[in-house]
Amino acid sequence: MNELVEIVGLTKAYDAKNVAVNNITLTLPRGKIIGLLGPNGSGKTTLIKMMNGLLTPNQGSIKINGQYVGVESKAHVAYLPDRTYLSGGQKISQILDYFCDFYADFSKEKALEMLHSLNIDPSVRLKTLSKGNKEKVQLILVMSRQADLYILDEPIAGVDPAARDYILRTIINNYNPEATVIISTHLIGDIEQVLDEVIFMRYGHLVLYTSVDNIREQHGKSVDAYFREVFAC
Amino acid sequence: MAWDLDSDRPIYAQLVERIQMQIVSGQYPPGGKLPSVRDLAAVAAVNPNTMQKAFAELERSGLIITQRTNGRTVTEDEEMIRQIKAELAKEHVDAFFIKMKKLGYTEQEAVELLKKKYEGEKE
Numbered sequence A: 001m002n003e004l005v006e007i008v009g010l011t012k013a014y015d016a017k018n019v020a021v022n023n024i025t026l027t028l029p030r031g032k033i034i035g036l037l038g039p040n041g042s043g044k045t046t047l048i049k050m051m052n053g054l055l056t057p058n059q060g061s062i063k064i065n066g067q068y069v070g071v072e073s074k075a076h077v078a079y080l081p082d083r084t085y086l087s088g089g090q091k092i093s094q095i096l097d098y099f100c101d102f103y104a105d106f107s108k109e110k111a112l113e114m115l116h117s118l119n120i121d122p123s124v125r126l127k128t129l130s131k132g133n134k135e136k137v138q139l140i141l142v143m144s145r146q147a148d149l150y151i152l153d154e155p156i157a158g159v160d161p162a163a164r165d166y167i168l169r170t171i172i173n174n175y176n177p178e179a180t181v182i183i184s185t186h187l188i189g190d191i192e193q194v195l196d197e198v199i200f201m202r203y204g205h206l207v208l209y210t211s212v213d214n215i216r217e218q219h220g221k222s223v224d225a226y227f228r229e230v231f232a233c
Numbered sequence B: 001m002a003w004d005l006d007s008d009r010p011i012y013a014q015l016v017e018r019i020q021m022q023i024v025s026g027q028y029p030p031g032g033k034l035p036s037v038r039d040l041a042a043v044a045a046v047n048p049n050t051m052q053k054a055f056a057e058l059e060r061s062g063l064i065i066t067q068r069t070n071g072r073t074v075t076e077d078e079e080m081i082r083q084i085k086a087e088l089a090k091e092h093v094d095a096f097f098i099k100m101k102k103l104g105y106t107e108q109e110a111v112e113l114l115k116k117k118y119e120g121e122k123e
Helices: A044-051 A092-102 A108-117 A130-142 A161-173 A188-194 A212-219 A224-230 B011-023 B035-045 B048-060 B078-102 B107-122
Strands: A003-013 A018-030 A034-036 A059-064 A078-079 A149-153 A178-183 A197-202 A203-213 B064-067 B071-073
Touching: A003 A044, A018 A044, A018 A203, A018 B011, A034 A044, A034 A188, A034 A224, A034 B071, A044 A149, A044 A178, A044 A224, A078 A130, A092 A108, A092 A130, A108 A130, A161 A188, A161 B035, A178 A188, A188 A224, A197 A224, A197 B071, A203 A212, A212 A224, A212 B011, B011 B048, B011 B078, B035 B048, B035 B064, B048 B064, B064 B107, B078 B107
Parallel strands: A034 A178, A034 A197, A078 A149, A149 A178
Antiparallel strands: A003 A018, A003 A059, A197 A203, B064 B071
């Protein structure tokens, strides 16, 4: 049982004309950092939401760790949504306690340590932080869990390049060889150095699933350059 | 400080070259201990899996040795390190002549230029 995620014939249509995810079949291994890449509206977030049980597929199935997506699977998936769901009025320390209650695999020590290294005071309210620091706090919450699968939806959008480096370092340093990290983003050039594999999506279809080294070897191009070629407008 | 890597070649191959260079230049001496995959991956700001792949490649070539109890060390075979050094030097020389040829220099003219440069620097 080496496969972590098994997606079979997955389809989600918001209405008859708007098929966001169209018959995707995909198997993802453990221990990889995988980029989920595609232009706007290609179905990345819809796919991610189905993996987290936030949307119900019209057809097909997703298994994580051999279990269908549900209450059980959520205990093993750490999800960073594209929009925050935390309330700004809460103090960071309260949010940490909240996560402790919610997730058995959450390490408060780890979270405090990372906050400390970023000079973020846990006693302040979330809304007093800058946009970049808010994003960092949310990433810290997600990466402080000991999950099997981390799904990060646009984790580096809207932060400065130095913060981006910090976020990528956080992902690498907390990475556990038994777990897989899926990162969805448009900023390919910034993250391709840490990716093992990439998934390309377009109009809800799976266009390509391959390793980064493959793209570089076969096409002599960076993933960024190859993406621009495949998705040229 | 993250390592500066080209974006159009496989990363592991560039890591292999980089570590080879560090061994050949004596930064990691023969028999010396190497950092762990995880630590070096963090320094280079690359995926640990990629660093692992680079180490595996270097192990296959015999340049580094994995000891179960003692982590990874550089080979003590100095002859092998010398050989790799010579190969790297040859690649650089070949690349130089290819470039000079493109500029329209014959081999002899290129050698003359090298000599001039060398003698100029001695003075």
